[in-house]
Amino acid sequence: MNNSRRDFLKQSGLLLAASTLPLSLVEIAFAKAEDNFSFAYISDAHIQQIKGTQFVRNWDKGLMRAVAEANLLDPKPDFVMFGGDLAQLGKPEEIDHGLEILSALHSKPRFVLGEHDFYLDMGEYWAKKVSEHHYSFDHKGVHFVVLNSILTYDDWNNKWSSPMERMQMMAGLDNPLGSPFMVGEAQRNWLKADLAKVDKKTPVVVFSHSPLQKIYKGWNFWTDDAEQVQALLKPFNKVTVIYGHVHQIQYNQIGNISFHSVMATAWPWPYPSTYAKAEQFLPKLTVEMNRADPFFERDATGWQLIDIATGNAAVHYSLAENKPRTVAFNPKTKRPEDSEYQQQRAVTQNHY
C-alpha cells in the first residue's frame, strides 16, 4: 500500500470520527445504517491509441491505478461510476481498451458519456457497447440522473469533412473552432418527465460530463443551457451535480444545487485563471489545487469516493501524488467546503 493510499484511509477514518460520515471504515452506529452508502467515481481516462495494440502508457497507468485503488476499498462501495472521456478520439479500439482496464473492477461501472467518446460516431459505438447516453436510477432513497451534457449544435456537427476531423476539432480543449456543449431541448424534456415522478424531498444527484454551470467558455468548462437545467432541479430540497471534464477540483453552490467536479486519471488541467488572457468565472468558493508538477507523472490526477449520507455529497479525493482532500456539504453554511483548506484559502505547496 503506498503512502497516499494510507493517508487517504487515515484521513477518511479521522473524518469519520469527526463528523460520523458513513464510510464505515470504522464501525459507526447510525439510526438507519442500511441507508448509508458510498460510491467510487473514476473519470477522464483519455485512453489514446498510438497504433494497433499500442496505447499511450501514461494514460493507461492512470486508469489502472484508479481501478486498483478503488478495488481496495473496504467495505466495497455500492457502485462505481465512470465520468466520461474513456477514449481520446472516440475510436472503438480506445473504448474497448478502456473497458478492458475497467473490467478489473469488482463491479461493472455505470457510465457518463464524454465528448471524447462521442464526436467520432455521435455515440453509436458507446450506445452499442458501453451504455445509454442518458438514464436515471434509484439507489437507497436517492434519485440518480445521468445526462449527456456534451451535445452541440447540428450546424457545427455537420460542417466537417469527416467524422475524425469533427472528433479532432472537439478534442482540442482550447480549439477556437470547437463548439459549446449543451444538454439540449429533447433531453431537458426527458429530464422534466423523469423528475416529475420524484418526491421533492428525495435527494437528487445528477452526473454530467461538462459542468452544468458556466465557468470558462474558451475551454468548454461550460454548458450552454446550464440555467435551464438548473431550473428543472430547483424544486428539489437537496440536489448535487457531479461532473468531470475539467481535470481539476472545483465546487460551487448555486441556490439549492451543490456542484462538485471530479479528477481525471489521465492528466491535470491548469485553472482558467492561470491563462493570462482569459476572462473566467471559477466559483469563488473553490480552494484551488496546487499547480501540477510535470516531473511526477500522476501529480494532480486521481479518483474519488463519494458518500451521500446526509442527502448531500461528501467527495473524498484520492490524489496520486498529493495529500487527499475532502469537499463536503456543510449543513451550517449550506454549501460544499474543503474540510481542511476552506479557511486558509490555499493548498500548501509540497513539491516542485
Add this chain to the structure above:
Amino acid sequence: MLTYKKTLIVLALSLPSLVNADEFTKADLTQWENEFQTVVKQGRAAFTDPNLGSNGVVCAQCHPNAANTHPETYPKFQKQLGKVISLWEMVNWCLRNPLEGKPLAADDPKMTALVAYITSERKGVKLEAGKH
C-alpha cells in the same frame, strides 16, 4: 565638406525636433509583426501536432493556450534536473517524456516557433526569472 556636415548637425540640434532620427517605418513594424506572428502560428501548429512526439500526445493536451508553461519564470532552477535551465530545455523534457519523442536543437526553427507561441500566450505578464 567637414564644415558643411557640422553645420547640418548644428542645424538639426537647434530645430525643435518633429521626428526622431531613424524612426521605424510603418512598413518595418508591419513586417516585424508579420514575421513574428508567422512563427507564432507555426509554433501553435507544432504545439497541436500529433507527430511532434512519437505517441500522438500533443502539447496542448495538458497546456490549453500554453497555460501552465509559465515562460516568464525561466531561466530557473529545476530541482529534478539539478540545474538552472532555459525554457527550451523544459520543452525538450516534455518532448522526451509525455510525448515520448526526440528533443530538438536549441536553435531548431521548430523550437523557436514553440517558444514564440508559448511566450506570446503570456504577453503582458511580468518577467520573474527564477520564480516557481
